Amino acid sequence: MLLETLTSLLAAAALAAAPYNPGTAAKGVWIYDLSDSSGPVPSTWASLAYDTKHHELYVTDRSDGSVGVFNDAGMEVYRFGADEELGTIVDVAPLEEGDLAVLASQKGRPVLWRCNFRGERKARISMDKLPPEFANGFFPDRAVARGKRLYLAERGAMKVAVLGLDGAVEETHDFFHQLELDKLKSARGGIPAMQAFNVDEAGNILFTVAPMFRAFIISPSGSVTSFGERGGSPGRFNVVGGITRDSSGRLIIGDVLRCVVMVFTPDLEFRGEFGGRGWGPGDLIAPLDVAFGNGLVFVSQSARRGVSVYRLTVQEPTAPPAAAPAPAAAR
Numbered sequence: 001m002l003l004e005t006l007t008s009l010l011a012a013a014a015l016a017a018a019p020y021n022p023g024t025a026a027k028g029v030w031i032y033d034l035s036d037s038s039g040p041v042p043s044t045w046a047s048l049a050y051d052t053k054h055h056e057l058y059v060t061d062r063s064d065g066s067v068g069v070f071n072d073a074g075m076e077v078y079r080f081g082a083d084e085e086l087g088t089i090v091d092v093a094p095l096e097e098g099d100l101a102v103l104a105s106q107k108g109r110p111v112l113w114r115c116n117f118r119g120e121r122k123a124r125i126s127m128d129k130l131p132p133e134f135a136n137g138f139f140p141d142r143a144v145a146r147g148k149r150l151y152l153a154e155r156g157a158m159k160v161a162v163l164g165l166d167g168a169v170e171e172t173h174d175f176f177h178q179l180e181l182d183k184l185k186s187a188r189g190g191i192p193a194m195q196a197f198n199v200d201e202a203g204n205i206l207f208t209v210a211p212m213f214r215a216f217i218i219s220p221s222g223s224v225t226s227f228g229e230r231g232g233s234p235g236r237f238n239v240v241g242g243i244t245r246d247s248s249g250r251l252i253i254g255d256v257l258r259c260v261v262m263v264f265t266p267d268l269e270f271r272g273e274f275g276g277r278g279w280g281p282g283d284l285i286a287p288l289d290v291a292f293g294n295g296l297v298f299v300s301q302s303a304r305r306g307v308s309v310y311r312l313t314v315q316e317p318t319a320p321p322a323a324a325p326a327p328a329a330a331r
Contacts, residue, residue, distance in 0.1 A: 026250070026263035028274035028297055028310030030282030034059065034068070036076040041068060042304040045286075047142070048242075050293035051094035054117070057291065057298055058092045058100070059307055065089045065104075067119060072294060074309055080119030087111050089119075093145035095165070101125065101150055103143040110139050112152070114165070125150070126167035134161065134172045144199045151205070155194035160205065175207075175216075179224065195256075196242040196289060206243045208253065213237040215253055227268050235262060235270035242290035242299075246312060252290050252297060259284040261299055263314065271314060275299070284308065 033040040034057070047060040056077075059068045065088035066081035081089050087106030094100055095114075099122065102113045112125040130138065138159055140152035149170065150163045158181070162171040176182060181192045195210040205218040214228035214237070228237045241254035249266040259277035261284075264270055275284040286302035297310045 026272035026274075026312065026314045028261060028312055030308060030310050031296075032074045032309050033281075033305075034070050034074050034076070034298075034307040034309065036068075040306050041076060043068075043300065043306050044302050044304055045288040046300040046307060047091050048289045048291035048298050048300055048307065049092050049094055049144075050291045050298065052293055053094075053096065053098070055294055056094075057293065057307075058094060059300070060089055060092050062090065067092050069117075072296075078118060083119070083121075086113060086115075086119070086121060090141055091143040092119075093143040093150065095145050096147065101143055101145050101165075103140060103152065105139075112143075112150075112167075125163070125165065127152075127161075127163070129167055129169045130161055131169070131172060134159070134174070142197045144197070146199050146201065146203055149203075151197075151199045153194065153197040153207075155197055155207075158192070158194055158207075160197070173205075173218075175218075179216075181209075181212075195240060196254075198242075198244050200245045200249075206245070206251075208237075208240040208243050210237075210239050210241070210256070213240060215240060215243055215251070225268075232258060234260075234273055235264075241288045244290050244292050246292045246297075247295075248314075250314065252292055252312075254287040254290045254299060256286050256288060259287060261287065261290060261297060261310070263312070274310060282308070282310075 035041055043061040049058045055072045057070045066079055067089055068076050069078040071077050087104030089102060089104050091103045092100050098117055100115045102115045104111050112127055113121050114123045114125055115121055138154055140154045142153040144151045148165055152161045158176040160173040163169060192209045192211050194207045196208045198206040203220040208215045213230040214226050217225040232238055238255055239257035241256040243253050245251055251264040253262045260273040260275040262273040284301055285305050287299045289300040291298040297312050298307055300307050
């Protein structure tokens with residue numbers, strides 16, 4: 001995935017810059033902030049993972065390594081993480097069987113556990129089978145589970161390892177070099193790194209790169225799609241943040257600086273955005289991670305603002321009425 005391959009794919013940016021059609025709209029209506037019995041639960045730039053089977057959201061607060069479990073009403077039902085043998089939790093990935101893959105840091109090294117839904121250890125998942133040249137210095141800070149596969153990403157290095165649930169290595173990726181971003185960094189300024197990482201239900205790897213003002217989609221076959229346009233107007237990226245998909249395949253992407261969440265069709269056409277900078281209900285302060293589940297969009301924020309929850313509605317365009325037939329010519 002050579003530089004010229006990437007360069008040719010950058011033409012997809014035109015899709016994101018296409019003019020917004022006011023006849024279609026995506027809206028997020030704020031419904032609540034995640035709370036417990038004493039009120040909204042504070043956190044800063046928490047990592048989010050939605051369990052589609054049990055309709056629960058796992059919120060990893062990296063400031064203290066704790067994980068809050070929230071039900072569909074936005075109330076915390078459980079919290080775990082104070083376990084020295086588990087380590088300091090970095091991220092959590094719900095598995096299909098109801099267990100969790102828990103990524104943690106222990107004595108300065110990454111460890112991966114299989115836990116029950118309450119965060120109690122069941123088994124350690126080995127990371128020792130990674131190729132030595134890849135494993136050297138690999139310290140993942142994001143974990144996503146899709147089917148029987150675990151995706152571990154070190155966002156700063158743009159490295160991704162794909163493991164089976166037994167730790168068997170299925171794939172490794174070094175996107176910084178595979179996409180030849182090292183050749184672009186001098187022109188863009190700074191070293192590109194993943195701002196956010198995710199994987200959709202079809203196995204497409206999703207990530208954003210803030211210094212490049214772009215979002216990337218890597219298909220299971222390895223094809224690359226990249227899009228985004230720098231700017232402060234609707235549908236453009238300023239400091240692009242979290243990325244996920246909804247149940248219809250739409251991309252939901254946050255912008256940290258513009259304080260909005262944008263919605264794009266599967267064909268990368270902009271449909272609308274919601275949020276906006278402010279301290280009131282439904283406003284956002286530097287949103288980073290986003291997650292989707294059961295028609296809801298979850299958005300983690302800075303400044304101890306916790307996680308806000310919106311109900312997503314999308315009005316699709318209606319076909320224009322058919323033109324009346326032209327009158328027959330007079331004889």
